[in-house]
Amino acid sequence: MSDFANEDSVRRSMKPLPQKSLLLLALALLVIAWPVVMGEDVAGQDTSGLDVVLEKRPDGTTAKRTGKILDWIGVSLKLDQSGRIREIDNDQIESIETRWPPEYSLAVSQIENGKLSEAARALDDALLKERRQWAQNIILAKLIVARQSLGQHVSAVQSFIRLVRNDPQSRFLHLAPLPWETGKSTGNFPSTAQAQKWLESGGRAGSDLAAVSLVASSWLMASQSRDARPVLEELATDLDPTISALAVGQLWRQQKAVSAKRLAVWRRRLEVMPLSASAGPLYTVALAESQASINALALRDFMRIAILHPDQEILAAPALYRAATLLHNEGRTEVVASLVEELKSKYPQSPWANEAAFDQ
Secondary structure: OEEOOOOOHHHHHOOOOOOOOHHHHHHHOOOOOOOOOOOOOOOOOOOOOOEEEEEEOOOOOEEEEEEEEEEEEOOEEEEEEOOEEEEEEHHHEEEEEOOOOHHHHHHHHHHHOOOHHHHHHHHHHHHHHOOOHHHHHHHHHHHHHHHHHOOOHHHHHHHHHHHHHHOOOOOOHHHOOOOOOOOOOOOOOOOHHHHHHHHHHOOOOOOOOHHHHHHHHHHHOOOOHHHHHHHHHHHOOOOOHHHHHHHHHHHHHOOOOOOHHHHHHHHHHHHOOOHHHOHHHHHHHHHHHHHOOOHHHHHHHHHHHHHHOOOOHHHHHHHHHHHHHHHHHOOOHHHHHHHHHHHHHHOOOOHHHHHOOOOO
């Protein structure tokens, strides 16, 4: 069974858009979406017992590489082909096929059907049975998304820290469980003591554990901003563009009553962020636009999040809710109904779905 080909193809693990798709709604709202680069999944089981990697060639075709995946960390995958080691860059990987524990295959199916609680338990079981570290990292990435969507923020952070310790340059760093929107979130938020402990175990900008400090300082901002802010400010200059983008977005969250001029500066910064890491910063910008009554831009940006980052429920669900709220205030009830239907069908366990009851 195949899995993530690159840092964006985690989205393929979620339920596909229904016929009343967000994309059509977005076009109706004149949303101009950013380009999306996603890997394709290859269905089926590898009966030979070897792994299969589909490698993209410069001419646009693909080559099927068969062997044993030795490792897949950082920016490349290493494939053993009868004693010959082939290294394939992440951006050249179209997809992979490999053998997975049955619990993993079950979890993927449960995720597609919105059964996140069951999926998280199955992923825990799969993690115990999977011995390949690179495959464990893929399971951990799914666990991070599921647990944060369920409000299990402490467990999500613990899974993320394990992932970073396995692979400091992981292609899944953009899934860092950060507090972008906590307004209707439920569950176990990290305590000050927990966040402080994580911060002490993390690293400075440029170090292998910088992403741990990013998560710790972000959760610590609410109670110990004097300790957390300098860490985020340093991480905002990190050479890793994902860590830098997420740290910048967390610093933006702390600013109130943002002016139109400042928002223009933020939007220029968004343009150079990696797409995979832009969901949280974009959500922060959209919230600020809404608070400044720049509703057309806010609506467009909330819809962009829902379209481009449907796997990140912690952001996509509130983005749909807030887009529906803006449209409701404008009296556009037919579109509101479509967005509410989308929210409840795609994210039924989200507290935002439970709140989506607008008077028509």
